[in-house]
Amino acid sequence: MTLHMTRPHEGVVLLELAHPPANALCMALRAELSDALAQIEADTTVRAVVLTGRGRAFCAGDDLMEAAARGPSGVEAVLGFGGLMDQVEGLRVPVVAAVNGWALGGGLELALACDIRIAAPGAIFTASGVNVGLMASVRRLPRLIGEGAAKAMLLTGSPCNAETALHTGLVTAVETEVLTAALAIAERIASRAPLSVEATKRAVAGHGDETGVLTALFHSQDHQQALKDFAAKKTPVFHRR
Secondary structure: OOEEEEEEEOOEEEEEEOOOOOOOEOHHHHHHHHHHHHHHHHOOOOOEEEEEEOOOEEEOOEOHHHHHOOHHHHHHHHHHHHHHHHHHHOOOOOEEEEEOOEEEOHHHHHHHHOOEEEEOOOOEEEOHHHHOOOOOOOOHHHHHHOHHHHHHHHOOOOEEEHHHHHHHOOOOEEOOOHHHHHHHHHHHHHHOOHHHHHHHHHHHOOOOOHHHHHHHHHOOHHHHHHHHHHHOOOOOOOOOO
16 A cells, blocks of 8 residues: 555545655556545545655655656656646645655645645755656646746756745745644634635636636525524534535
């Protein structure tokens, strides 16, 4: 097993990459991750996900030893990787990346496909496509941190530390207990109105009719009950309806 999926809190799924030494995304791990995401997508009791790596690395991207043995047909694996990243980005619920160590190449792209990124002090981010004769993160990285800062990473393949990542907006926080911090964010998300959270994620991505979605949310039981709870000075409990 190269992926561990647990439920540490109600409504929260924790996904841990476990492929030593650096959690490279071999084909087996990719398949496990894709299957896990499909399960989460179908399970409406899940309201948030935390993604991290076990050991010293978040994810070192593609398994280059495996890639070297794929031959010319390996282009399918390279292109298929993008589909997996789209699956992460398009997941129904928010994904919080707890970047505990190296996030290299495809590992950086995996972090970028998540909605929120929290870094450990020793985390390292590298857009290493140019270091191996490929291209990666050319869409998501500029969109997140701006073209100038992104080009400095993309064209040099130089590593970026956690402090710089925080300064550029690549991550939103640097935390010593990075997994604890990420789980706390996921718990908070899971306690919010799930239909609203899901609609907000889609809207930020540019999907859906905002007027129609707002109308539906207004008429949802969660919104109407939240108004009553506010008037009664009660904490609302949301049921995704």
